[in-house]
């Protein structure tokens with residue numbers, strides 16, 4: 347187990363890819379790590395003679411993957427998502443297409459032999475800090491052709507986007523990509539107080555700090571999801587912030603700010619519904635055309651505001667648009683729920699352990715109302731439920747909290 351075995355598995359994947367024809371549907375996440383991964387693989391695959399259909403998705407949702415496996419008669423390649431959903435992807439595929447998954451999240455084994463899950467964790471490469479999806483994609487690109495070393499800077503940008511430098515600097519596999527980028531004059535390392543490193547992209551005329559650049563890329567993917575955001579985000583990963591992208595980024599930030607301000611004004615006027623332990627609201631379609639990732643970011647943003655009860659769980663809903671760009675229309679009527687915590691309540695959950703965490707509450711409550719079960723943490727969680735089930739979900743969570751407290 348280790349990097350050598352991981353590279354062996356990548357070579358196995360490349361063999362399957364080459365045997366599967368010249369067309370690839372590349373399915374990727376819409377955050378900075380997902381967009382950089384897509385930029386790296388799209389470039390490397392195109393250089394190797396493949397024609398690439400890029401599909402940016404916000405989450406692995408069963409109807410979406412079913413549609414992709416029905417509609418794209420070609421090799422399907424997931425990156426920065428899918429590792430955990432390998433069984434569901436297997437079900438969607440049912441032996442039809444060569445399917446590769448390249449991911450650094452906690453993985454499950456596929457049940458379809460035509461699905462290869464190249465998950466870093468199967469080889470002991472840890473996805474929470476040592477290897478981003480972008481670095482995994484970079485290794486994949488190098489195995490396709492060593493000339494793809496010129497994509498190293500994009501690997502670094504994805505790792506920074508996933509905050510893999512949070513303890514002062516990139517380590518392990520991510521650091522290998524960083525050093526490749528530094529050697530080629532693409533990235534410069536600056537040492538700040540206490541040895542903390544800051545990375546600057548030095549490919550353009552002026553050096554650009556990579557942390558804010560990764561935030562900009564995430565804004566393209568999230569706020570601009572239903573428009574041209576992912577396309578621009580991928581280009582920015584490769585080319586840096588060109589003038590058209592810069593103008594668009596300003597627009598997107600204004601859109602986001604305006605939606606936040608309208609919603610906050612409503613919540614301040616008493617728009618929050620209350621149960622004994624939960625405060626909740628729905629923005630409906632108000633956040634359109636932003637992706638549903640934004641409801642989570644908004645809940646995080648307001649968690650310690652004056653109009654928020656510091657002792658209650660926060661639940662926000664945002665309706666799912668009835669389409670997935672590049673995949674088509676869907677007739678679902680569903681809403682995404684995001685859960686976050688005010689800091690005082692977070693202490694009670696994580697430190698005092700006197701209140702139940704979201705990792706227990708949300709999957710349990712979602713199950714009761716037929717919602718999707720997603721990766722949940724104690725301090726942040728999400729699910730998708732049918733429109734009209736909002737209050738039932740909240741009441742199910744409330745009942746679970748009360749049951750826990752009376753134990």
Ligand SMILES: [Mn+2]
Nearest residue numbers: 379426479508
């Ligand atoms: Mn990632």
